[in-house]
Amino acid sequence: MNREELIAQIKAKESMLCVGLDTDMDKLPEGVEHSMKGMVEFNRNIIEATNKYAVAYKINTAFYEQYGSEGWQCMEETLNLIPKDCFTIADAKRGDIGNTSSMYARAFFKRLNFDSITVAPYMGEDSLSPFFAFEDKWVICLGLTSNAGSKDFQVLESEGQKIYQHVMHKVSQWGNPGNLMFVTGATKASDLNQLRESFPEHFFLVPGVGAQGGTVHDVCVAAMSDFGGLLINASRSILYASSGADYIDKAEAEAKSLQMQCAEEMSK
């Protein structure tokens, strides 16, 4: 999916909601079989209940890899259930030397046909450039993350700039706003706002809304732009809105609520 198509989806659905399919077998609601089959069934129901309200789905590879090759099978089946008008993200945080990153790009862009993949920048340009070589595919690079550990290295200062700022400025020279987004944590509205000023044209993938504490309003005030410019991720607050048999309705209601919050911000 290219930039124009993504922006058109955001406008049509009045939504910047990304549903994170961090599906945890131990948290499946009552009545859903605790198995790979149950995970696929659960994901199907969540996708069907939320895709009117969501413009993107993010699959966290770790949740599937813990079940080995069967988990990868489950991930492949889940990806195939996502409607083609939704943007898809492999939340995989990959990154390695050039020829190895080429293999990861092939894995997620060709074999699995995701629209995008999250990547870790530590190994520099040749670790990311293979991902940029695919047309209409996107790199979503870690910038400033929302977890406690973001304080350890990302905010170290060098030559008057923090490391995450070095990362984002350099990586933005390797890609462009049509194939590069950044992961920017939602828990720091002032940082988000400053990043929007530095990167007016890039999409930001913002985790940390919902169960992790941030709000759609705060994120939009800080970093929404005229083209939307945000993919606002919610995982647990939707997937586990209820542990009972009504989980589908509750997930739908939560997705709808987040979409309406987006629509309200977009109408201002």
Next chain:
Amino acid sequence: MNREELIAQIKAKESMLCVGLDTDMDKLPEGVEHSMKGMVEFNRNIIEATNKYAVAYKINTAFYEQYGSEGWQCMEETLNLIPKDCFTIADAKRGDIGNTSSMYARAFFKRLNFDSITVAPYMGEDSLSPFFAFEDKWVICLGLTSNAGSKDFQVLESEGQKIYQHVMHKVSQWGNPGNLMFVTGATKASDLNQLRESFPEHFFLVPGVGAQGGTVHDVCVAAMSDFGGLLINASRSILYASSGADYIDKAEAEAKSLQMQCAEEMSK
């Protein structure tokens, strides 16, 4: 495998050789079927031909993930072919927020039963700590890598130290020499030597020997210690020592040559 067992293997085999199973279907020698079955057969033959000389095997997950769930199946089968007296490394470069890293740890330490996994440090302490929670399992953290892109962020200076030095010092407080190694590129002998002085007790995983240009001698002069202290990786120079039907013999000869170079350095 714990530290004492690893050191005992190094002394018994007079070797610090790690064979990198970066198996590329397009490079399989003549006579080997270009399929998952062929990849497993090739890996079996390489492992059987080299395990007298190697103390460790490193499986690069990207090479398997490009074939999706079938590739993961191939990776699982390959791992099961490695003799129990060899140290196993999932070269996966994972790292995410805490609860996601826990899933990765489960994937590679429980489901697949690797001895160790390579991790990327960008997201800080909570992204690595779940990996340290497993007894007799190892974290191999990216320090200074051997690729061109290592110049982009790893060598930025902050507070008088380079970023990779910050990373290694901080991460060494989260683990210990019994559960933490570092990835340190072999192409920079002077850097390797300085890192050995800073971290006398830690194992270093050193890629970049063989096809990438470094030599066993240079690496050992720079960073060998009385307990060995190195896992020296060679991939392409062993796997693709010959593209003909004699590939097994040629791989064995290359592994033997590298083991003998280790033995010579260890006897000094």
